Amino acid sequence: MGFRAAKAALVAALRGGNFNHEPRGAISEKNLLAVGDVEPEDVAALILRTRAIDYDVSPHHWDESVTVHTFTPMAAGERWYIKAYFVEDDGPATFISVHRSE
Amino acid sequence: MQILREGDRGVALAPDRGRVEIVYRYRPVDLEETGVTVEDVLVGVDPETDEILTVPAQSTPKLKAARETRKDVVMSVRVPRELADVLALVADRYRAGAEQFAPAVIRYYLAAAASDARLARRLGRLGKSPLATGRCGTSLRLRVRRELHEAIDRLASSAEGVNMSVLVRGAIVAAKEDVLDGHARRRTRELEAVARAV
Numbered sequence: 001m002g003f004r005a006a007k008a009a010l011v012a013a014l015r016g017g018n019f020n021h022e023p024r025g026a027i028s029e030k031n032l033l034a035v036g037d038v039e040p041e042d043v044a045a046l047i048l049r050t051r052a053i054d055y056d057v058s059p060h061h062w063d064e065s066v067t068v069h070t071f072t073p074m075a076a077g078e079r080w081y082i083k084a085y086f087v088e089d090d091g092p093a094t095f096i097s098v099h100r101s102e
Numbered sequence: 103m104q105i106l107r108e109g110d111r112g113v114a115l116a117p118d119r120g121r122v123e124i125v126y127r128y129r130p131v132d133l134e135e136t137g138v139t140v141e142d143v144l145v146g147v148d149p150e151t152d153e154i155l156t157v158p159a160q161s162t163p164k165l166k167a168a169r170e171t172r173k174d175v176v177m178s179v180r181v182p183r184e185l186a187d188v189l190a191l192v193a194d195r196y197r198a199g200a201e202q203f204a205p206a207v208i209r210y211y212l213a214a215a216a217s218d219a220r221l222a223r224r225l226g227r228l229g230k231s232p233l234a235t236g237r238c239g240t241s242l243r244l245r246v247r248r249e250l251h252e253a254i255d256r257l258a259s260s261a262e263g264v265n266m267s268v269l270v271r272g273a274i275v276a277a278k279e280d281v282l283d284g285h286a287r288r289r290t291r292e293l294e295a296v297a298r299a300v
Contacts, residue, residue, distance in 0.1 A: 017159050023157055087114060
């Protein structure tokens with residue numbers, strides 16, 4: 001899945017409510033989407049405005065066949081950090097991180 | 103949006119094991135930074151280890167509510183017993199339980215006063231009226247959002263001789279005038295909606 005396909009798939013998942021979150025032990029409140037501090041539509045807008053230069057992929061540590069998509073768009077002078085993956089192509093998106101860069 | 107049910111199954115990644123089948127269960131979950139434990143949250147667990155591997159989108163409102171509650175401020179205000187009777191009478195007028203409705207009535211007036219200078223002055227005046235200034239024989243505990251608490255604090259500090267307790271007592275007397283004495287039809291209708299909601 002390339003940059004454009006990842007964007008489209010994640011935005012569709014957000015708009016369709018077809019997503020979940022990956023807790024690592026406890027639920028990190030730095031995942032602002034998981035705790036409701038940002039709305040799915042806000043995250044979709046951030047992903048849509050991401051330029052190719054602010055996008056990266058890496059294999060997931062727990063399963064290298066799963067691609068983790070990292071979006072780091074700028075919005076209102078702040079850099080955001082959005083990290084998500086799909087375990088299955090037609091399954092829900094799983095968000096690891098949604099927060100402003102520290 | 104698909105609503106998952108307890109017992110539904112899915113797939114998630116587990117540390118060191120990769121893809122595993124998960125089953126959705128209601129579990130308490132911990133929020134990392136605040137240490138809050140939220141009860142009865144639907145999560146995807148590994149049936150073998152019971153480890154929580156996913157939290158579906160539908161569980162977010164519960165997590166959000168738990169964090170919001172933590173942000174609430176509990177006010178304790180001494181009031182004359184007669185004002186507690188007024189709150190019970192107002193609740194009775196709407197056939198609502200006083201325990202839930204009384205705090206909602208006070209919050210309604212305080213929130214309205216935060217954006218209505220005339221009402222704020224009225225609450226300050228009524229809070230110093232004879233009915234509100236009898237011997238304070240009981241206390242009310244009132245949970246309010248931190249933002250509202252800050253707004254009330256600003257109102258109180260901007261008026262001479264008014265503090266937050268005066269505004270709370272004023273809110274109760276205002277409810278008496280508006281509802282029991284029938285002085286304000288619009289507020290009476292709005293409070294009726296509040297009564298239905300609590």
